[in-house]
Amino acid sequence: MKAAEADSWWVRHQRQLAPWLFLAPAFVLFVLYVVWPIGQSIRLSFYDWDGLGTPRWIGLGNYAELIHDADFRTALWNNLLWLVGFMLAVPLGLALALFLNQTVFGIRAIKSLFFFPFVISQVVIGLVFTWFYNPQLGLVNHVFGLIGQPDLAVLADEDWVTFAIVAAGLYPQVAYCMILYLTGLNSIRPDLIEAARLEGAQGWPMLWRVVLPQLRPATFIAVVVTVVGSLRSFDMVSIMTAGGPYGSSRVLAYYMYEQALSEYGYRMGYGTAIATVLFALMLVYILFVLWRIWRQEKDLA
Structure with a gap:
């Protein structure tokens, strides 16, 4: 009787x-x-x-030191510059995808050239841009010389070094965004495009009102x-400048490595x-992204 009840409960x-x-x-592997490991890292940040x-318990001592650490503020500011500069990859990738979404002779070879930065190593890209x-x-x-400008050692200039590294990082990131948009352009409904053309839409109105909503x-x-x-x-920071000159190109990830794992630090608590x-x-x-996904799925339900 009990076995029958259990079977009935499973069926229900x-x-x-x-x-x-x-x-x-x-889920077990994720935990x-x-x-x-995330929980252990957070716990370790309260130790010296x-x-x-x-390990010696110091409570919020590491975080109190961060507040007064000028190098940490520089790394945080550089991360914000990376964030703002990297966002250029999205419109640039869209522009390249629109350009390459053609049916002319040789376009596949051209697509391969633009796809190339995505498949090679970031280390190789960093070395090439260093040259x-x-x-x-x-x-x-050499280009500066052609237009009459003096030579500029951008990787040795504290004011320009972060922008130079961000430009190198944009090179493969634009290629990745381009691939995403090319995939999205292949799923655009042609009937909506034809209907918009019959209504006289072209150029920017076509892109803004018909194409971009489908590329959301x-x-x-x-x-x-x-x-x-x-x-x-x-x-990119590690290969091109190792945080220099004078720590002006550090980002949080690289500063963490310097403090926790390099010969300059070995301060595991401070690094964590x-x-x-x-x-x-x-x-x-990430929580904002998950909230957006939940809202979209809720609207579709």
Whole structure:
């Protein structure tokens, strides 16, 4: 009788329980390899630890030091510059996608050239742009010379170095946004385009009122990936300047590495405090993204 009741209970609830059973293995792994390490990192930020000895509890001491740390403020400001500069990847990627969404001869070869930055390593891109910015042999200063401007060592200039690295980071990011928009353009409804043409729409009105509304999912993904990419910027800074000159190109991720893992620091507690601040910045944006997704699904339901 009890077995029959159990079978009957499963039959009544299997539609609600089946999705959770399929999600359970992934959820366990997510908690084990994502949530647990994040919690441990946050806990470690309340300690003074060199990575080898016994951690010493100092409470909010690391965060109090961050408030008065000029290098931390510089890194935070540079992250904001990365965020603003990286957002150029979205309109530039859209413009390239519209340009490449043609049916002329050789367009596939041209698409491959624009796709190339996305598939090569960020390290390679950083090295190539370092050569571009070379004050003696670089292409950038050669162009400056053609227009009568003096040579400028941008990677050694505290005022220009962050903008130069952001420009290098934009190179592959624009290619990624372009791919997203090319995929979105392939799903645009041709009947809406034809109807708009019959109404006399063309140029900017066609793009703004007909094309862009259908590209909203691609735009959403492009903005999310671009914002997250700007906040976790590390490799370009490490390859091109190693945080220099005089720490003026540091970002939070690189400053965290310097404090926690490089020969300049070995301050694991302080480094994880920086990582916690960076995580909090990302978490605010991620929660906003999840809220937007929930609202969209609720409207479609």
